Amino acid sequence: MIPITKPFLPPIDEYKSYVDSIWERQWLTNMGPLSSDLEMKIKDHLEVNHLLFVTNGTIALQIAIKALDLSGEIITTPFSFVATSSSIVWEGCSPIFVDIDSKSLNIDANKIEAAITERTSAILATHVYGNPCDVMMIEEIASRNNLKVIYDGAHAFGVKVNGRSIFEYGDISTCSLHATKLFHSTEGGLLITSNPEILKRMAYIRNFGISGFDSFAELGINGKNSELHAAMGLVNMKYLKMIHEKRKIITEAYDEKLKTLKAFKPKWHANATLNYAYYPIVLESEQFLLDVKTMLEQHEIFTRRYFYPSLANALPYLPPISLENTDNISKKVLCLPLYYDLTLEEVNLICRLILRAQNN
Numbered sequence: 001m002i003p004i005t006k007p008f009l010p011p012i013d014e015y016k017s018y019v020d021s022i023w024e025r026q027w028l029t030n031m032g033p034l035s036s037d038l039e040m041k042i043k044d045h046l047e048v049n050h051l052l053f054v055t056n057g058t059i060a061l062q063i064a065i066k067a068l069d070l071s072g073e074i075i076t077t078p079f080s081f082v083a084t085s086s087s088i089v090w091e092g093c094s095p096i097f098v099d100i101d102s103k104s105l106n107i108d109a110n111k112i113e114a115a116i117t118e119r120t121s122a123i124l125a126t127h128v129y130g131n132p133c134d135v136m137m138i139e140e141i142a143s144r145n146n147l148k149v150i151y152d153g154a155h156a157f158g159v160k161v162n163g164r165s166i167f168e169y170g171d172i173s174t175c176s177l178h179a180t181k182l183f184h185s186t187e188g189g190l191l192i193t194s195n196p197e198i199l200k201r202m203a204y205i206r207n208f209g210i211s212g213f214d215s216f217a218e219l220g221i222n223g224k225n226s227e228l229h230a231a232m233g234l235v236n237m238k239y240l241k242m243i244h245e246k247r248k249i250i251t252e253a254y255d256e257k258l259k260t261l262k263a264f265k266p267k268w269h270a271n272a273t274l275n276y277a278y279y280p281i282v283l284e285s286e287q288f289l290l291d292v293k294t295m296l297e298q299h300e301i302f303t304r305r306y307f308y309p310s311l312a313n314a315l316p317y318l319p320p321i322s323l324e325n326t327d328n329i330s331k332k333v334l335c336l337p338l339y340y341d342l343t344l345e346e347v348n349l350i351c352r353l354i355l356r357a358q359n360n
């Protein structure tokens, strides 16, 4: 069986030695030493100014919206994981969906300005598959219209644009450290900002709004993560380079083998590095996608329609709207298996089967 993804699991002894240290300290959660250490190490690794380790990537989005006091309408992308839209609704705001660019599959920055009204407070865009949005244009639009910018960087760990971490763009960036993501702490998330005031507010919000033994700075929630999760993150950090190299090799093997496939990959940002988080392909038709997906499943190979359906017409708590590129692309995009343990033989097999389906 070849799944779409498999979490990276480090040698268990390395994890156990961290667990032993947790037992010794008897400090399990609430910003413990391992959580702080993980924050420091990720900060150094990503070369970002400020960062918080939180429970997951969804609470990170919710805290970001709260910390910027957003209200009214938030312009966002319908081509993302549901948490991007649901966080907006959960925080009492309305998502305003703007269509994606048919090449990059990110929000089309050229269409943002037309969606701005007097109720708009922010733009929340996803770096889909780790491919950076048009951050320069979005920044320009935001400053011209006095809007805040949050980036959902759940897929974008390690990516740099113009030599700078992708997480340094916008007012706040979030990341997910969920087990299925590129770098994980079992469950986990990150909040990144270069603004120390915003950082301070987010740190309060993460811890119930508590600002001292007898005082509260503001409305907060429990977004703290545990020492056991931090330990997983710390062990996995040692393998980042190895994981990156392996995923690069797998990606290049797919590229090579699928050269004759009638499909395209999302157009990557010209000044950005790659992190090999996913292997998405946009096929010629939905029918061909369904044929390929079913045929691969018969061989116990599992792909995923990531992202289908469009969030703009699938959520029961929002009125459905159609957006041409999103509706079209979401029907034809398929992510192929990509994870550390995937072998090149398996990649070959997957590619052979797909090409055979094309030639039938």
Ligand SMILES: *Cc1c(COP(=O)(O)O)cnc(C)c1O
Binding pocket: 056, 057, 058, 059, 080, 081, 083, 084, 126, 152, 154, 155, 175, 176, 177, 178, 188, 189
């Ligand atoms: C995974 C993901 C999230 C949510 O992260 P969790 O850590 O699972 O809560 C948010 N946005 C996108 C784009 C994601 O892929």
